[in-house]
Amino acid sequence: MARRILHVDYSLCIGCETCQSVCEFIHHGKPHIRIYYTESGLPIPINCRHCEKAPCMNVCPSNAIYKDTDGAVIIDPKKCIGCLMCLAVCPFGAPSYEARLKVVTKCDMCADRRRVGLEPACSEMCPAEAIFFGRPEEVEDEIRRRTAEKIARERISSTVMESIGRIL
Amino acid sequence: MKGMRFAFLCREKPEPTGKKVAIIGAGPAGLSAAGYLVCHGHEVHVYDKLPEPGGLMLFGIPEFRIPIYRVRKGYEELENVFEVKFFPKTKVAFGNGEEEGDEFVENIVNFNELVEKYDAVLIATGTWESWMPNIEGIELDGVYPALDYLFKIKSAKLGHMSWDKVPPIDGKRVMVVGAGHTAVDAAMESLLLGAEKVYMSYRRTIREAPAGAYEINLLKQRGVKWLELTVPVRIIGEHGKVIAIELQKCKLGEPDESGRRRPIPIEGSNFQIDVDYVVFAVGQRPTPPFAEDVGIAVDKKGRIVVDSRHMTSREGVFAAGDVVIGPSKVGRAVLDGLLAAESMHMWLLGR
Known part of the structure; x- marks a missing residue:
């Protein structure tokens, strides 16, 4: 199967927390995507980026981390020894210790949902369409289309500010 | 350009359960609850005072934050694929006065009569009265x-x-x-x-x-x-x-x-x-679909009081979103709608 990516565009995120909510709902109280508010007040969603050269996969001493056919980086809870080396090397701090199961868990790009033809819940529900899922070229195309809209909007609002007239 | 998938838990309509649910308010809480309930086989009717579903995502939050197509395609999927029946321009009320966003109301439905007609009701009417x-x-x-x-x-x-x-x-x-x-x-x-x-x-x-x-x-x-x-x-x-x-x-x-x-x-x-x-812009007050006593408790801030099942003090009537928690974010309302719907589903099947 072709590689698919789950991409969060931080410039489109409005901080509404819908991604975190739906992830929390399907994971019974523990979301794998979380919004953090920076000192400057900006909301940033943090989740696993499913790296191509995933440092967690390389460092895992029990070979518990693998990639599935879509390219999702997944931790096998049966093999995980809970050493947290994955968290130590993750550039995003994505892996999370699950006290109840005594293993490390993280975003699996909604593996159960993908098996039945659904997409990751965060991207399906994001109101701002800031989370994309699909083949890389599809996602990139979609992001460029959104960027074009944004540029158009900036140009329109700057025209308005020069009081040339109201453009709707 | 894809819409929000309120029914993100499934792709198509499952076998019907024969239960009929009314949701009052088509904002993020109401639509997410509708999505959950249709994925579990319930028939869902959504009442809203505005001319189209979406609530504040369409009628409050500017387009540069939430693209209009994202919400429109979202509720269209609920309507076309999952056969959710929408009643726009319809205000559910019992002794209510005027509040913001009432301009489009053409029909008024009595809250008590609505409760009688359905197996369960979810109130997700938000906070439409400004301080x-x-x-x-x-x-x-x-x-x-x-x-x-x-x-x-x-x-x-x-x-x-x-x-x-x-x-x-x-x-x-x-x-x-x-x-x-x-x-x-x-x-x-x-x-x-x-x-x-x-x-x-x-x-x-x-x-x-x-x-x-x-x-x-x-x-x-x-x-x-x-x-x-x-x-x-x-x-x-x-x-x-x-x-x-x-x-x-x-x-x-x-x-x-x-x-x-x-x-x-x-x-x-x-x-x-x-x-x-x-x-x-100094705050909003909850606007439940009743102003007189209908057997549903509200707290001193006007928020509907619910138990851990999201049920109000009236059996079979649930509430979720801003009308329960006060003004909040879209995501918070979505989660509340989902949790309420989950417990409505349990309650409907357990009966």
């Missing part, structure tokens, strides 16, 4: 609750209202009072619609602004005059129309019960600014 300060000049032409201001702009953009019913903003001077998300959106929409000058008055400082310093700084960069530590004391009018606002400077005192430092007005620091509109 307005009790100051001189509040009745003047040109004073708006922010929600009403944004609602009119979005209604015109969505094609439900003609632009001549929207206050003309091009070339006007606008004072927005407040520093939450609604205040920021009102200021930004004013700029985009060509306001000559936009001011923002907030009684604390940028550090306490509920919308966060980032959003306020963005507005400042775009030319909004940020007047922190000020509070409006009166609005000045001429021939019934706003011509200016008088503000008083404040300083911050000891923290209050919310943990934020309390603003204290400074005697004799009053000053005036000439403006055409004053937009108040």
Whole structure:
């Protein structure tokens, strides 16, 4: 199967927390995507980026981390020894210790949902369409289309500010 | 261009359970609950006072934050694929007065009669009544609750209202009072619609602004005059129309019960600014679909009281979203709607 990516565009995120909510709902109280508010007040969603050269996969001493056919980086809870080396090397701090199961868990790009033809819940529900899922070229195309809209909007609002007239 | 998938738990309609559920309010909580319930085989009817589903995602939050197609395609999927029946322009009420967003109501449905007709009911009506300060000049032409201001702009953009019913903003001077998300959106929409000058008055400082310093700084960069530590004391009018606002400077005192430092007005620091509109974004109150006793408890802030199952004090009537938790974010309402729907499903099957 072709590689698919789950991409969060931080410039489109409005901080509404819908991604975190739906992830929390399907994971019974523990979301794998979380919004953090920076000192400057900006909301940033943090989740696993499913790296191509995933440092967690390389460092895992029990070979518990693998990639599935879509390219999702997944931790096998049966093999995980809970050493947290994955968290130590993750550039995003994505892996999370699950006290109840005594293993490390993280975003699996909604593996159960993908098996039945659904997409990751965060991207399906994001109101701002800031989370994309699909083949890389599809996602990139979609992001460029959104960027074009944004540029158009900036140009329109700057025209308005020069009081040339109201453009709707 | 894909829509939000409110029914993100499934692809197609499962076998029907034969149970019929009414949802009052088609905002993020109501639509997410509808999505959950149709994925579990229940028949869902959604009542909403607005001309199309979406709630504040369509009629309050500006388009540059939430694209219109995202919400429209979202509820269209619920309607076309999952056969959710929408009753727009329909207000469910029992002894209610007027609130914001009532312009489009064509049908009124009695709350008690609705409860009788369905196996379960979810109230997700949000917070559609704005707080307005009790100051001189509040009745003047040109004073708006922010929600009403944004609602009119979005209604015109969505094609439900003609632009001549929207206050003309091009070339006007606008004072927005407040520093939450609604205040920021009102200021930004004013700029985009060509306001000559936009001011923002907030009684604390940028550090306490509920919308966060980032959003306020963005507005400042775009030319909004940020007047922190000020509070409006009166609005000045001429021939019934706003011509200016008088503000008083404040300083911050000891923290209050919310943990934020309390603003204290400074005697004799009053000053005036000439403006055409004053937009108040200082909070919203819950608007349940009843004003008289229907056997459903509300707390002293007007929020519907629910138990751990999201059920109100009336058997079979559930509530979720802002009408229960007070003004919150889209995501919080979505989660509340999902959790309420989950427990409605349990309750419906357990009966």
